[in-house]
Amino acid sequence: MAETSAATVAMHGEPDTGKRDFLQLVTVAGAAIAVGAIAWPLLDYMNPSKDVLALSSVEQDLTPIAEGSGITVMWRGKPIFVRHRTPTEIKEAQDTPLSQLIEPQPDSERVKAGHAQWIVLIGICTHLGCIPLGNKPTDPRGDYGGWFCPCHGSQYDTSGRVRHGPAPLNLFVPPYAFSSDTKIKIG
Amino acid sequence: MIGLHKSTMKNPVIRWIDSRMPIFSMMQNEYGAFPTPRNFNYFWNFGALAMVMLMIMIITGVLLAMNYTPRADLAFDSVQRIMRDVNYGWMIRYIHQNGGSMFFIVVYIHIFRGLYYGSYKYPRELLWMTGVILLLVMMATAFMGYVLPWGQMSYWGATVITNLFSAIPLVGQSIVTWLWGGFSVDNPTLQRFFSLHYLLPFIIVGVVFLHVVALHITGSNNPLGIEPKGPQDTIPFHPYYTIKDSFGLCVFLTLYAAIVFFAPNYLGDPNNFIPANPLQTPADIVPEWYFLPFYAILRSVPDKLGGVVLMFGSILVLFVIPWLDTSPVRSARFRPLYRPFIFVLVASVIVLGMVGAHHPEGIWVILGRVGTAYYFLHFLVIMPLFGVIERPLPLPESISRPVLRPPGAGGGPLPGGATAKPMDKA
Amino acid sequence: MRRAVISAALAALLAAGVATAARAQDETPKLPRERWSFSGPFGALDLAAAQRGFQVYNDVCAACHSMNLLHYRDLSGIGLTEEQIKAVAASKTYDIIGDDGQPTTRPGTPADVFKAPYPNEKAAAASFGGSYPPDQSVLVNAREGGPDYIYAILTGYTDPPPGFKLAEGLYYNEYFPGHQIHMPQPLHDDQVTYADGTKATVDQMSHDLTTFLYWTANPEEVQRKQIGWRMVLFFGMMAGLTYAWKRQMWSGLH
Numbered sequence: 001m002a003e004t005s006a007a008t009v010a011m012h013g014e015p016d017t018g019k020r021d022f023l024q025l026v027t028v029a030g031a032a033i034a035v036g037a038i039a040w041p042l043l044d045y046m047n048p049s050k051d052v053l054a055l056s057s058v059e060q061d062l063t064p065i066a067e068g069s070g071i072t073v074m075w076r077g078k079p080i081f082v083r084h085r086t087p088t089e090i091k092e093a094q095d096t097p098l099s100q101l102i103e104p105q106p107d108s109e110r111v112k113a114g115h116a117q118w119i120v121l122i123g124i125c126t127h128l129g130c131i132p133l134g135n136k137p138t139d140p141r142g143d144y145g146g147w148f149c150p151c152h153g154s155q156y157d158t159s160g161r162v163r164h165g166p167a168p169l170n171l172f173v174p175p176y177a178f179s180s181d182t183k184i185k186i187g
Numbered sequence: 188m189i190g191l192h193k194s195t196m197k198n199p200v201i202r203w204i205d206s207r208m209p210i211f212s213m214m215q216n217e218y219g220a221f222p223t224p225r226n227f228n229y230f231w232n233f234g235a236l237a238m239v240m241l242m243i244m245i246i247t248g249v250l251l252a253m254n255y256t257p258r259a260d261l262a263f264d265s266v267q268r269i270m271r272d273v274n275y276g277w278m279i280r281y282i283h284q285n286g287g288s289m290f291f292i293v294v295y296i297h298i299f300r301g302l303y304y305g306s307y308k309y310p311r312e313l314l315w316m317t318g319v320i321l322l323l324v325m326m327a328t329a330f331m332g333y334v335l336p337w338g339q340m341s342y343w344g345a346t347v348i349t350n351l352f353s354a355i356p357l358v359g360q361s362i363v364t365w366l367w368g369g370f371s372v373d374n375p376t377l378q379r380f381f382s383l384h385y386l387l388p389f390i391i392v393g394v395v396f397l398h399v400v401a402l403h404i405t406g407s408n409n410p411l412g413i414e415p416k417g418p419q420d421t422i423p424f425h426p427y428y429t430i431k432d433s434f435g436l437c438v439f440l441t442l443y444a445a446i447v448f449f450a451p452n453y454l455g456d457p458n459n460f461i462p463a464n465p466l467q468t469p470a471d472i473v474p475e476w477y478f479l480p481f482y483a484i485l486r487s488v489p490d491k492l493g494g495v496v497l498m499f500g501s502i503l504v505l506f507v508i509p510w511l512d513t514s515p516v517r518s519a520r521f522r523p524l525y526r527p528f529i530f531v532l533v534a535s536v537i538v539l540g541m542v543g544a545h546h547p548e549g550i551w552v553i554l555g556r557v558g559t560a561y562y563f564l565h566f567l568v569i570m571p572l573f574g575v576i577e578r579p580l581p582l583p584e585s586i587s588r589p590v591l592r593p594p595g596a597g598g599g600p601l602p603g604g605a606t607a608k609p610m611d612k613a
Numbered sequence: 614m615r616r617a618v619i620s621a622a623l624a625a626l627l628a629a630g631v632a633t634a635a636r637a638q639d640e641t642p643k644l645p646r647e648r649w650s651f652s653g654p655f656g657a658l659d660l661a662a663a664q665r666g667f668q669v670y671n672d673v674c675a676a677c678h679s680m681n682l683l684h685y686r687d688l689s690g691i692g693l694t695e696e697q698i699k700a701v702a703a704s705k706t707y708d709i710i711g712d713d714g715q716p717t718t719r720p721g722t723p724a725d726v727f728k729a730p731y732p733n734e735k736a737a738a739a740s741f742g743g744s745y746p747p748d749q750s751v752l753v754n755a756r757e758g759g760p761d762y763i764y765a766i767l768t769g770y771t772d773p774p775p776g777f778k779l780a781e782g783l784y785y786n787e788y789f790p791g792h793q794i795h796m797p798q799p800l801h802d803d804q805v806t807y808a809d810g811t812k813a814t815v816d817q818m819s820h821d822l823t824t825f826l827y828w829t830a831n832p833e834e835v836q837r838k839q840i841g842w843r844m845v846l847f848f849g850m851m852a853g854l855t856y857a858w859k860r861q862m863w864s865g866l867h
Contacts, residue, residue, distance in 0.1 A: 020861060027854040034847065041275035045250055050272040054686050054724040225866065267682045267751070270833070277833040278840070422866065430859045437852035444848055448841025449654050452754060460755035460830075461747075 057187035059179065062118065070135035072123060075186045079123035079131055080174060081147070082184070085158055089145060090116050093159035100163075103170045107159040110173050120184065121160040122174050125149040127167035132156060147171070217403055222421035223428055224409035226586050230304075231407070231428075232435035233297040239436060240290040241395065245388050247283040255335065257381035259374040262337035263462045281451040287329050288454045289443050291477035294322065302508075303529055305517030306408040312509040314401040319505045321394050326478070326502075328387040331380040333475055334372075338459030343472045345372045345380075351485070354492040371465065412518030413582055420586035471546065479543030480536050480558075486547045487559040497559065504566045511566055513574030516582065524577040528569055535561040641790055644761040647820070651760075651827055651834055654842070658835050659824055663691040665807050666825025669818050671701070672805050674749065677737070677796075679729035682750035683829055686723040690832050691825070698723050742782050744795035753823070753830040760823045762788065767819035770798040 048056070058075045060082060065071055070083030085093070093107040094116075111119060125132050127149065133139040134147030134156075142148035142155030144163045149155070154167035161170040176186040194205035194212055205211040254273050256265035269276035298318070301307055307315035330348065334341045349366050353359040368375030406415065415421050422428075446453070454476055458469045474482050485498040504511075519526045539558040545551040650659035667688065670680070685702040693701070702721035705728035711717040721728060731737035738745040747755075756762045769787035773779050783793040800822075805813045828834070 023854065023858055023861065027851070027858050030847075030851050030854060034851070037847075041278055042246070042250065044274040045276065045279055046253070047274055049254075049268075049274060049276070050686070051268065051684070051724075054684070264682065271682065271687065277837065281837075426862055427866075430855065430862050434852060434855040434859045437848050437855050441845055441848040441852055444841065444844035448837050448844060451837075457755050457757050457759075460751045 057185055059183060059185050062182050062184065067117075068137055072131075072135055073186075075174065078174075080186060081119070081121045081123040081135055081160070081171075083119050083121075083135065083158075085117050085119055087117075089158040092145060093119075093157060096157065096159075096161075102162050102165065102168070105159075105161060105170055110159050110161075110170075112176075112178060115178060115181075118184070119158070119160060120174065120176050120186065121171040123147075123171070125151065125154055125167055126162065126169040126171065127152055127154050127165070132171075217399075218429075219423065219425045221403070221424040222406070222415070222418065223424045224407055224415055224420060224586055225422045225427075226409050226411060227407070227428070227431075228410050229431075229435060230296070230300040230410075232432055233293050233300060235432040236293045236435065236439055237290065237297055238395065239439075240286060240293055241388065241391060244283060244286050244290060245392075247279050247286065248385070248388065250279050251283055252385060255381075257335065257378050259337060259377050259463070262335060262377060266336045278447075281447045285443070285447050285451060285454065287332065288475070288477065289439075289446070290325065291329070293439075294325065295477070298322070299533065302532075303519045304408055304410060305412050305512070305514070305519070307509045308512065308514075308517050309509070310405050311401070311408065314398060314405065315509055316506055317394055317398040317401055319502070321391060321398060322505070323502060324387055324391050324394065328384060328391070329475065329477070331384040331387075334377065334380050335384065336459060337377060337463045339461045339463055339467075339469050340456045340459040340473070342372060342463035342465065343468060344474055345376065347472055348474075349376075351491075351495050351498075354495045356492070373465075408517065409586060410518060410520065411583055411586055412516065412521065413586065416585045473544060476540065476544075479541075480539035481543075483539040483543035483555045484559045484562065486543075487552075487555040497563075501559075501562060504563070508566065508570065511570045513571050514577065514579070515574070516579040521580040521582055522573070522577055523580060525569070525573045528565060528573070531561065532565045535565075641788055641792070644758045644765045644788060647761055647764050647823075649760055649827070650824065651831075654838060656834065656838055658691070658828060660692040661809065662821045662824040663828050664693065664825075665809065665811060665818075666821035666823070666828075667691060667693075668808060669800070669805055669822040670749070670825055673799055674822070675728075676730055677741070677746040679731070679737070679746075679748045680727035680750050680829065681729060681748050683727045684723070685721065685725055685727065687832065691828055695723075741795060746796065749826055749829065751830045753826045760827050763826060764819050764823045766794070767800055767822065768815060 056076060058073060058080075060073050062082070062084070065082060065084045067084050068086045068089075070081055072079045072081060074080070090107075096107075098104040098106065107116070123131050128151065130149050130151035132147035132149040132154070134141040140148045140150075142164070144155055144157035146156040146158045146160060146163075149167065152166050153164070154162060155164035156167075156171055157163050159170075160173070162168070174186055176184050179185045191206045192209040192212065194202045194209065196202040196205045196211050201211055251269060254265060254269045254276065256262055266280070269280050271277075273279075301315060301318065330344075334345045349363055349372060352366065353363045355362060364370065366376070367373070368379060409415075456473060456475075458471075461469075473479075481498050481501060484501050485494045488494040488497055514522060514525065516522055519529055535558045538554055539562070542551050542555040542558060547555065650657055650662065670678075685698050688698050688701065689695070699722075702723050702725055705721040705725075706718045707721055707725060707728065708716060709719050731740065734745050753759050753763055758765070765788035766786060769789070771785060771787055773785035773792070777785065777792070779785055780793055783795060784797050785792055786794040800815045800818045802814050803812075805818060807813050811817060831837075
C-alpha cells in the first residue's frame with residue numbers, strides 16, 4: 001500500500017506501453033468527437049428557424065402598381081421599393097453619362113433584361129439608414145426624379161443611383177427574379 | 188513582491204494570471220492533488236453527476252428561453268414552435284424536460300448515500316444542511332418549470348400547490364393572492380414563475396459552491412465511515428476519481444440518452460399536451476414523479492393545514508438529522524440493527540410515491556398513512572433511539588488496513604467477522 | 614457497485630412504476646394493440662400511410678377539427694412535394710385586412726398555418742352542443758394510450774349494450790371513457806377515395822389517419838430515433854473505453 005507514492009501517481013501512472021497509449025488516445029479522441037457533435041446542435045439552434053426561413057422570400061404581384069408610382073413591401077425586415085417607371089424615367093436613367101455618377105453603374109445592371117420599367121431597390125439610404133421618400137407621385141423626389149432622403153438631403157435618380165450626397169453609394173438592389181411578367185419573387 | 192501568490196505553475200502566461208488570481212493553483216489543490224479516501228464506491232459518483240446535470244440544465248434552459256414566450260396565451264404554442272420550427276429545438280427541449288427527472292434521480296441517490304453512510308454526522312453537518320437547502324431550491328425550480336409549458340397539468344398543479352398556502356391561519360389567503368398576483372393562477376403567475384425559474388438555478392450554483400467549500404474543509408466521508416489517518420488512506424482526486432467519474436458519467440449519459448431519444452414523454456403526463464383550461468379540471472391532478480412521495484404525505488392527513496405542515500415537515504426534518512441520529516458510528520455497514528431500517532425507509536418512500544399517483548381511496552389511503560407514519564417514525568424515533576440501544580460492529584483500524592486482527596493475535600476480544608472491503612474492486 | 618446498481622434500479626423503479634401508476638384507471642376495456650410503423654426503438658414512418666392519413670384528415674376531419682400547430686410547409690415531412698404543398702395551401706382561403714382596411718380574402722401559401730374550420734374555440738363548441746372538437750396537432754400525445762387509443766376510438770363505434778342509457782346527442786363508443794362520446798362515427802367504408810388506390814375501409818382509414826396524427830404530434834420522431842442510436846452506442850462505447858482506462862489507472866494501487 002505504501003508504495004503508492006505521490007511521485008508515481010503524478011506521472012499519470014506507470015511507464016507507457018503501446019496499448020495504454022492507444023486506449024488513452026481513443027478515449028480522448030472520443031471525448032473530443034462528443035464535444036464537437038454536441039456543439040453543432042447547440043449552435044444550429046440559434047440559426048434562423050424554419051418559420052423565419054419560410055418568410056425569407058416574398059412574392060409580389062405587380063399589376064396593382066400604376067405607371068409612375070411605386071410601393072413599399074417588407075422583405076426580411078427591410079423596406080423594398082418597387083417602382084413602375086414611365087418611359088421618360090427609363091430614358092433618363094439609361095442616358096445618364098457614367099462620369100456624372102457618384103458611384104458609376106449603368107441602369108442596365110440594375111434592372112432585369114426586358115423589364116426595364118420595373119426598378120426594385122432596398123429602400124434604405126446608404127448614408128445612415130433612413131428610408132427615402134419618393135414612391136408616391138406626390139412625394140418629394142429630389143432633383144433627379146427618383147428618391148429624396150429627408151434626414152440629410154441625399155438624392156437618388158430614377159435608377160436609384162445616388163446623385164447628391166451625403167450618401168456614398170447607390171441604393172442596393174436585392175436578389176429577385178420574375179416568376180412571370182406580372183410577378184416577382186424577392187429573395 | 189507585494190501580496191502576489193507564489194505560483195508553481197510552469198507555463199509563463201498561466202503563471203502570470205495565477206500569481207494575480209490563483210485560480211489555477213486553486214483548481215490544482217482542490218481538484219488535482221486533493222487527498223480523497225481511496226475506498227470510494229460508485230455511490231460517490233453522484234455528486235459529480237449532479238454538477239454535470241446542473242450545467243446541462245442551465246445550458247439547455249438558457250437556449251430554450253431564447254424562444255419561449257412567458258405569456259398565458261402564447262406559452263403553449265411557443266413551446267410547440269421550439270419543438271417543430273427551431274433547429275434541434277425538440278432535442279434541447281427533451282434534454283431539459285427529462286433532465287429534470289435525471290437531476291432528481293441523481294440527487295435522490297446522492298441523498299441515500301448520505302443517509303446510509305452517515306455523511307451528515309459530525310463534522311459534516313453544514314455540508315448536509317447546504318445539501319437540504321439545495322434540495323429545496325431544486326424542488327421550487329422544478330415546480331415552477333413545470334408550469335411554464337402552460338398545459339392542463341401545469342395549470343392545475345400550480346393551482347393545487349399554491350392553494351395550499353391558504354391553510355396558513357389568518358394570512359393564508361393574502362399570501363396566496365400575493366403569490367398569484369391575482370385571484371387565480373393566471374398570466375401574472377406564469378410571468379413571475381418564468382423569472383424565478385431562470386433565477387433560482389444560479390442561486391443553486393452559489394449554494395453548490397458553499398456545499399463544495401464545506402466538503403473541502405472536512406474532506407469526504409467514505410464507505411467505512413472512519414476518517415483517513417494519513418496519506419496511506421488517500422489518493423489524489425486527479426487522475427483516479429476524474430477517470431472514475433468519467434466512466435460513471437458515460438454510463439449515466441447512456442441511460443439519459445436512451446430516455447431522451449426513445450421515450451421522451453414516458454415520465455410525463457399526457458394531460459400536459461392539452462392547453463391549460465381554467466374551466467375544466469383533469470380527472471387526476473398528479474405532479475411529476477419526483478414529487479409524488481411528498482404529495483402522498485400531503486394527502487395522508489384529512490386536515491388541510493395538517494397535510495401542509497406534514498409535507499413541509501417531511502423536508503424540514505432532514506435539516507436536523509445530524510442531531511437526531513445519536514449513533515457513535517457513521518456508516519450503516521457497521522450498524523446491524525439500524526441498517527435494515529434504511530431499506531424500509533427507501534421502500535416506504537417508493538410506496539408513498541405510488542400512493543401519490545393514485546386517487547386517495549381504498550387501500551391507497553391506508554398505505555399513504557402507514558408510509559407517512561413510518562417516514563416520520565424513522566427520523567424522529569428510530570434514529571435517536573437506535574443510536575443508543577444498538578451495539579455496532581467493530582470498526583476497522585483504518586481505510587488502508589481494514590482487516591481486523593484475528594482473535595487471539597494480541598489484541599482485544601474482537602470477533603473475526605465483519606471485514607470491510609478495502610477499496611472498490613469494480 | 615452492486616448496491617449502487619440496486620439503488621439506481623430502485624430509483625428508476627420509483628420513477629417508472631409511479632409514472633405508469635399515474636395513469637387514470639377506469640372501467641373501459643383494454644385498448645387493442647395495433648402494429649405501427651413508428652413503434653419501438655427502430656421505428657420509422659410509413660410515408661404512404663401518413664399521406665393517406667392526411668387525405669382523410671383533409672377530406673373528413675378538417676370540417677370540424679383544427680390543426681393549429683402545423684403549417685402547410687411541414688407536409689414535406691410526410692413526403693409531399695413543393696408543388697403538392699402549394700396546391701393544398703392554395704385550396705384554402707384566409708381572411709385578411711386589405712390595403713384599403715377592409716376585410717378580404719387571399720389564397721393560402723405554404724407558410725400559412727392549417728386553415729381552421731371555425732374562427733375560434735367558442736364558435737366550434739357552439740356548433741356541437743357545447744363540446745369543442747379538440748385541436749388535433751398533439752392529440753395523439755394528449756391521450757393515455759396514444760395512437761392505440763385514437764385507433765380504438767375511430768373503430769370503436771358499436772350499438773350500445775342492452776339496458777345502456779345513452780344520453781341525447783351522444784354516441785356509444787367502446788373505448789371512450791364513460792362510453793358516451795360527442796363525436797358521431799366519423800369514418801365509414803369508402804368515404805374517401807385514396808389517391809394511391811388503396812381500399813378505404815374504416816380499419817384502413819383509421820390506421821392511416823392515426824399514423825398521420827402520430828406524425829403531426831411527433832414530427833421529429835424518425836430523426837430522433839436515428840440520433841438516439843448513435844448517442845446510445847457512442848456513450849456505451851465511451852463507457853467501455855473509460856472503464857478500461859479506469860481499471861488500468863487503478864491497477865497500480867494494490
